[in-house]
Amino acid sequence: MRQADKPGFDRxxxxxxxxxxxxxxxxxxxISVALxxxxxxxxxxxSQTAWLVSALYLATALGQPVVGRLIDLFGPRRLFLLSTALVGVAGVVGTAAPDLGxxxxxxxxxxxxTCAGYPSAMALVRSESERTGRDSPRGVLTALAVANQTVAVVGPLLGGLLIAAGGWRATFALNVPLSVAAVLLGLRRLPRTTGADRIRPARTGPPPGTGEPGGSGESRPGPAADSGPPPREGPAARLDLPGMALFAATLTSLLLFLMNLHLRDWYLLVIAATAATAFALRELRTAAPFIDLRVLGGNTPLLATFGRALLAYTVSYSFLYGFSQWTEEGYGLTPFHAGLVQMPMFLLAIGVAVVAGRRAGVRGKLVVGALGQLAASAVLLTLTGRSALWMLVLVALIFGVPQGLNNLALQNSVYFQADPERTASSAGLLRTFAYVGSMIASSAAAAxxxxxxxxxxxxxxxxxMLGAGALHLLLTALDRSLGRVAAADARAAAE
Incomplete structure (x- = not known):
């Protein structure tokens, strides 16, 4: 069938x-201007309000890959509706909260x-690609990145307006109408097909766009390669609840330690190491693992992408929260004006993402993004409480370049590097590593x-921020597999 005769993406x-x-x-x-x-x-x-940042990311870092795996198995509709309804409940609780706890x-x-939104979107991109025979998601992936940047534009400024109009509680009340809109749209438009309809035998080759796993040139079989045809079982039977529980114990204890770095909490690292060992043993032995460590361990390019996400978001969130608090307390701006200072960053990020989204490849985007973070962090070190206001705007503008490039490049990398059968859970893991970076940023800001x-x-x-940015640049410069992502992206767009 010619490309023009194939059905298009369901708008x-x-x-x-x-x-x-x-x-x-x-x-x-x-929340960055409400702290x-x-x-x-x-x-x-x-040091205490930092928990408002860490609490959300602890829950999301834990929930994204779990919900992503459930979406891989059951489809996005039910998980999307349940999760977005919970957003409304959280909005009511936050609006009426009597204390910090x-x-x-x-x-x-x-x-x-908020766990289901992004994995659901990535799963829908993948399923629409399979339905239409058009493996060219660049425009939709760019739309996702730009939507996130647009919200980032509106967020600090909207937060300042809400605080000025109704106090900080209004920033929580906003979630109620957003939740209602998301649930209604999900009920009307999300397909009713389940993950079971999309389950296929496990792949034995490397993920698309990566070449051979780890770039070694050797073909490594998937976990089912030597065990015959996969059993014909429903998605519920493929739930690895013990693996999910051990993953939760590992991540929770690790992130609790990162939230408040202190030697007296050494026992949390012991718990994390013990749970991680048990998790690895479980996942390597079970037939339907929550996270297939055998395939993931052979997919070095995807692991490198997760590492880059951790470093890039450590810098990004350090700026988002640290700079916002400093402009209010150290520089003396109101929450509204603190949000206004950051607006140029996000406006530039939207433009950068739109332009960069038209081009295949991710290496150049990641290199420029890392260099932008380094440059902005260096300028940040020159600011004082007596700096001219235009200097604050300049720092925000410089940060706009990596804001527009890194998110787009990391997202596209995961789409082409991940096992198609685990697109949603891989997208969830990307966000998990990003949230671990945000936890490090929050802890670093508090300290x-x-x-x-x-x-x-x-x-x-x-x-x-300078240290994390330098590691991000080094990891990108040494990763030769990024060229294969560009090739896969170009082939997909040409089909």
């Missing part, structure tokens, strides 16, 4: 895909509630600022 899916995927970033960016007002209202210093609980609910977000603390945080 009705775009609205729920885009809205679901931005529920998490809208809550991330709004200081919340701290003032509840009598909490930055309840507010942190609301952020945990928001974390779990750098202590009781007050002053200039000296921001400079300490800037040094952390």
């Amino acid at each position: 009705r899916l775009l609205a729920p895909m885009l809205l679901g995927s931005v529920l998490n970033p809208v809550n991330s960016t709004i 200081v007002p919340i701290g003032a209202a509840l009598g909490a210093p930055p 309840v507010l942190i609980g609301a952020r945990v609910l928001l974390g779990f509630g 750098s600022f202590g009781q007050h977000a002053d200039t000296a603390g921001m400079h300490r945080l800037g040094c952390v």
Whole structure:
């Protein structure tokens, strides 16, 4: 069949895909300008309000790959509806929260509630590609990236407007109408097909776009290669609940340690190491693992992408939260004006993502993105409480370039490097590594600022950002597999 005769992507899916995927970033960016007002209202210093950031990302880092795996098995509809409904519940709890503890609980609910949006979108891109025979998702993937950047534009500014109009509680109340809209769109437009309809025998070759696993030139069989045809069983039988539980124990104990780095919490690292060992043993022995370590371990390019996500988002979120708090406490801006200062960054990021999304490949995007983070972090170290306002805007503008490039490049990398049968769970793992980076950023910000977000603390945080940015650049420069992603992207667009 000629390309022109093939059916096209179902455009009705775009609205729920885009809205679901931005529920998490809208809550991330709004809270960045609400931390200081919340701290003032509840009598909490930055070291305590940092838990409002960490709580959401702890829940989301844990929930994204779990929900992603459920989407791989059962399809996106039910998981999308359940999760987005939970966002509305979290909005009500947060709006009525009497103290910081309840507010942190609301952020945990928001974390779990926003888990399904992005994996659902990636799964729908994959299933539409299979339905239509058009493996050219570049435009839709770019739309997802641009939607997230657009929300990032609106988030800080909208947060400032909401705080000015109704106080910080209004930033939580916003989730109620967003949840209602997402549920209604999901009910009307998401397909009713289940993951069971899309399950196929396990692949024995490398993931698309990666060449041979690890770039070694050797073909490694998948986990089912020597065990005959896969059993004909329903998706429920393929749920690895013990593996999910061990994954949760590993990640939770690790992230709790990262949230408040101190030697007295050494036992959390012991728990994490023990749970991780048990998890690895479980996943290597079970027939239907939650995370197939045998395939993932042979897919070095995908592992490198996850590592880059951790480093890139460590820098990004250090800036998002650290710079926002400093502009309010260290520089003296209101929450509204603090959001306004960041607006040029996100506007430029949208333009960069739109332009870069038209071009195949990811290496150039990642290299420029890493260099942009390094440049912006270096300029950040020159700022003081007496710096001209245009200097703050300049730093935000420089950060706009990596904001527009890194998210797009990492997203496209996962699409072409992941096992198609695990697209949603791989997308969830990408977000998990990003959220681990955000946890590191949150912990670094809390340690750098202590009781007050002053200039000296921001400079300490800037040094952390420089180190992470340098590692990101090094990991990108040494990764030869990125050229194969460009080739796969170009082939897909030409089909």
